[in-house]
Amino acid sequence: MKAMIDKDLCIGCGVCPDICPEVFQMDGDKASVIVDAVPVPQETRAKQAAAECPADAIILEI
Numbered sequence: 135m136k137a138m139i140d141k142d143l144c145i146g147c148g149v150c151p152d153i154c155p156e157v158f159q160m161d162g163d164k165a166s167v168i169v170d171a172v173p174v175p176q177e178t179r180a181k182q183a184a185a186e187c188p189a190d191a192i193i194l195e196i
């Protein structure tokens with residue numbers, strides 16, 4: 135699974151790195167993805183981060 139952030143939508147709330155720091159980090163006032171592919175053990179939390187993102191800025195590709 136691949137994760138991407140739509141930086142135009144991201145409001146920099148910090149929720150995604152809180153939920154899944156293995157995949158997301160804050161990069162200034164926006165989040166960014168730190169892995170090319172989401173490791174299988176982190177897939178559930180990456181999905182949770184996408185579901186809880188208040189701006190719907192996280193895109194997951196299976």
Ligand code: SF4
Nearest residue numbers: 144145147148150187
């Ligand atoms: S949860 Fe969404 S809005 Fe918040 S930092 Fe992550 S991508 Fe940005």
